[in-house]
Amino acid sequence: MKIKLIAIAAIAAILAGCNPTEAPNLSADPTSLSFTSAGGTSMFHITSNTSWSISTDGAGWIQLSTTSGEGGDMINVTAQPFTEALARSATITITTPTGQMATVAVVQTPPAPPAKPEEQNLSIIAAGGEQTVKVPSGYTIMATSDQTWLKIVSVSDGEVKVSAEANGTDEYRDAKVKVVLTDGTTLSEISVKQSWRNVEPGELLIEEVYFTGSPIEGSTRSSEDQYIKLTNNSDHVVYADRVMFVMNYMSGTKTSAGAYYEYPELEDGLAVTDMYVIPGKGTDYPVEPGKSIVLAINAENYNAENDKAFDLTKADFEFFDGTDHSFPDTDNPDVTNLDIWFKSSMTITQLHGRGLESYAIVTPPASETADALLANRHWSGTRIMYFNEFVFKQDISKHDVWVIPGEWVLDAVNCSLADLFYFNPWADAFDSGWTFCGEFDGDTSRYGKSVRRRSEGGKLVDTNNSTNDFTPNATPSLVE
Ligand SMILES: [Ca+2]
Numbered sequence: 001m002k003i004k005l006i007a008i009a010a011i012a013a014i015l016a017g018c019n020p021t022e023a024p025n026l027s028a029d030p031t032s033l034s035f036t037s038a039g040g041t042s043m044f045h046i047t048s049n050t051s052w053s054i055s056t057d058g059a060g061w062i063q064l065s066t067t068s069g070e071g072g073d074m075i076n077v078t079a080q081p082f083t084e085a086l087a088r089s090a091t092i093t094i095t096t097p098t099g100q101m102a103t104v105a106v107v108q109t110p111p112a113p114p115a116k117p118e119e120q121n122l123s124i125i126a127a128g129g130e131q132t133v134k135v136p137s138g139y140t141i142m143a144t145s146d147q148t149w150l151k152i153v154s155v156s157d158g159e160v161k162v163s164a165e166a167n168g169t170d171e172y173r174d175a176k177v178k179v180v181l182t183d184g185t186t187l188s189e190i191s192v193k194q195s196w197r198n199v200e201p202g203e204l205l206i207e208e209v210y211f212t213g214s215p216i217e218g219s220t221r222s223s224e225d226q227y228i229k230l231t232n233n234s235d236h237v238v239y240a241d242r243v244m245f246v247m248n249y250m251s252g253t254k255t256s257a258g259a260y261y262e263y264p265e266l267e268d269g270l271a272v273t274d275m276y277v278i279p280g281k282g283t284d285y286p287v288e289p290g291k292s293i294v295l296a297i298n299a300e301n302y303n304a305e306n307d308k309a310f311d312l313t314k315a316d317f318e319f320f321d322g323t324d325h326s327f328p329d330t331d332n333p334d335v336t337n338l339d340i341w342f343k344s345s346m347t348i349t350q351l352h353g354r355g356l357e358s359y360a361i362v363t364p365p366a367s368e369t370a371d372a373l374l375a376n377r378h379w380s381g382t383r384i385m386y387f388n389e390f391v392f393k394q395d396i397s398k399h400d401v402w403v404i405p406g407e408w409v410l411d412a413v414n415c416s417l418a419d420l421f422y423f424n425p426w427a428d429a430f431d432s433g434w435t436f437c438g439e440f441d442g443d444t445s446r447y448g449k450s451v452r453r454r455s456e457g458g459k460l461v462d463t464n465n466s467t468n469d470f471t472p473n474a475t476p477s478l479v480e
């Protein structure tokens, strides 16, 4: 009976994995684990003949597959991804109730620092606002700005959010954002340029000018349904506030009698007469990418009396020239009027119906006013008119002409006709070509046709050469 009891006790002891005659033991293998910054799972073995428990020193970045057990076992250790600049370590400690102890040292290496700092550029419009900049991910980062007008809003893995104050100056201004790792290594240098305006050259373009007017059945005249269409050719929202539509002063066409003018050199800038400005305080008139705004000479429904003419009551802006003259203008109260900085007509402004004008859109800086422009930017010099054997000299300063600085110019288009073309009134930098409607001066087949910018691959073509960029004698876009 006694023998039998001993045998049962021995079997029980074997089943329990513990030999009462053997001292408790405990070991771990391997005794160290290493993780890359990506983290992941590794394992170690426990060899023991007794129960044990495991702790991790409160290192929250590692998780164990189990924290207690008995006898031999395999433990999975999972490390979280690591983004700091200096390595981190932890100790896994295994203990038994009877005082045995084993440890496994864990280290995780930091992400490899960038070979060299990344450099990138960020453009911000004058209105300022928040922008998010992508930087290499996988690092804990800090960011600083060297200008008080540009604040760091937040940093997180892979991105920095900045906020710019509005630029009230008339100039571009620069800031540098430095993004560093926790040991000070530079990850990224962001050169920030804030504009003095809310739309840049090439972003908002003159897509179309409908100067001919729609044909009237049985008439040699046309309807007065003239309009200009401006389109956002960029990938972001632009603002049309304070965009000024200007008309040329210089005539680059010979008169039908053969007279022509010679003008003083104008190296940089546009000599203009009429100046109409989209109102707004900076961001009142957003134009979404690919979208357009229409400036109607008169925002009236011409289709009501001429089925070939357009309904312009849905135009975004209109030229309203008042009623205190012999050809009173009509104001559509539902369509915002352009601000008049200068109009050359004693009555109402219209586009040259035979297509002998040049047009541009420009942006006067924030500090510029109509009064200041008219006072300070007058053009002067001598214009010479050649007519047969006669030569006339004229003092330009007596004319209504102002010089728009070249840096204000967003886009320009010359219109002319082959039989009258003499030269382009604006320098090649603004438009080195010209476009047209009709084949000769007075050609009534021009009615119902517009000049329209071509598009390629979903973008308008803009090479500052309207001979290339525009389709002459085009079907007006409002037909579609
Ligand atoms: Ca009008």
Ligand SMILES: [Ca+2]
Binding pocket: 299, 318, 320, 331, 332, 333, 334, 335, 336, 337
């Ligand atoms: Ca109106």
